[in-house]
Amino acid sequence: MKLDEFDFDLPEELIAQTPLLDRSSSRLLAVNKETGALNDSVFKNITDYMSRGDVLVLNDTKVLPARLFGEKEDTGAKIEMLLLKPVEEAYEVLIRPAKRVKEGTRVSFGHGKLTAVCTAVFDEGIRHVKLEHEGILENVLDELGSMPLPPYIKETLDDNDRYQTVYAKETGSAAAPTAGLHFTDELLDEIKSAGVDVVTITLHVGLGTFRPVSADTIEEHKMHSEYYTVSKEAAERLNRAKSEGRQIISVGTTSTRTLETVVRDYGEFVEASGFTDIFIYPGFQYRAVDTLITNFHLPKSSLVMLVSAFTGRDNIMNAYRHAVEENYRFFSFGDAMIIYGGQTDGN
Template structure:
């Protein structure tokens, strides 16, 4: 299967630059897999499609201010995006310009500094911040807004979900950005079971697929955690044939990883590099809420595995025709 099979033309003006205000005023394209049909709604109306007994599963990871802008001791500009905390004062980071940053270099960011101690690959380095606290490192940083968003948000909280808790993501689990506290409360009153899992979204979400074939791509590794209590509720719903509605591809990858490991949903934590693309049999996901994804991306491949490539590409053509907003700050779709 070729990566080019997941390509499409998107007018640049449809790439959302700012979030919808209020969050749930974004548009919602409802995709019905059985009838091969579409319905155009507003996200706040998603409660019309969620029923008592459904389990809504959301990723509560919080984005850290991982992007550091600074300079070398020579004065040359540098950038680092923190990707993994390694212990002590050590962080793994993507650095730019990669060809110019070598072990032994000292990098200065605002009021803090670090030393490059290891060269991992063309763009990754191990940085030693010494006795600088993690909080001071984060204070020196900015959110790593996707490269297709041209302006840093006026309110950085707009790039966090309203229910974000444990810090660790480099990029937001953007399908959840559409939810408000009020909408979640309405769903709970409707007896929709709202549950939270954690997957810390890595920098790989921004990296393009460079191989020509789908199976030639190596998926990035991300940390996940699901409590035993949440797992028990999800497995009970699964055995009782109640719908599990996953919010975002990160939630899908977490649940499918656990079932692939254990044969059922259990409390678990660790790292996953699961790569979901057609054909794939989903074992823990019945419906999916997600944004509109980049051409040739692993996220587009995942939703194509869930709904079928032809249906998804047809839905994207419909969304472009109706002028939906795409990518992180864009509109959403519900795949039934």
């Protein structure tokens, strides 16, 4: 398939720059997976698309304030660094400008409170660095770092917690699983009270979120790997739901990629952890997820391809045209979509 098939026109003013004061007051576009029929709603009405016994799957990853600004120790040149993930005894990072950082380069942050020593050089601005600091790294980052907001967000975030889900727990992401930003504690309590089983898994969001699809033929695109964990308890609850014909509702593309990876690799939900580079695009057969809650994604992105695989490209392009016409808010701090109807058979 050609990359241009996943392009669409988006007025710049529809790109949400700040989160809403009330997370659950964002708009919700409901898309029938089978027919493509659309319904405009509000996110706090999400329970209209859930039934008692359904399983809601949340990604409980927590974003590190992993965007750092420092300078080379030898020249004082300004360097921006984004922590992506730990690799053996080092950290994989994204460096700008990358040409200034070679193997052996030392970059200082916070007047030496944190020092990054480059140990390996890769393409696309990727470096491996050894981090030198006193105390716990998370505490150092809380002091020196800022939230790694996507480049299309130009406004400053006043409260870092607004780029975290209310259920964020496991630290390790370079970006938020943004479909989950619409939930409040009160809404989750309402969902549980309605008899919906809420299950958490973990996928630490990494470079794949920031990397555009550049190949003209999408099958040639390669995803970066991201670390995931599914507990024994979560796997058992998910398998039980599947065997009883109950709906698996995945919150976000990160939860979706994790669930589909596990079922692809093991044939069912199991306790598992590891790295996934699964790339989901039209033609992919979903086996784990029955309903998908997601945001509106960038043109030509792997995320648009993932949702197109779930309900069909024509349905998604029609839904996106409707969202533009109705002035929905797009991307990380924008409105939401639920794609529902029909159950994945798991075979």
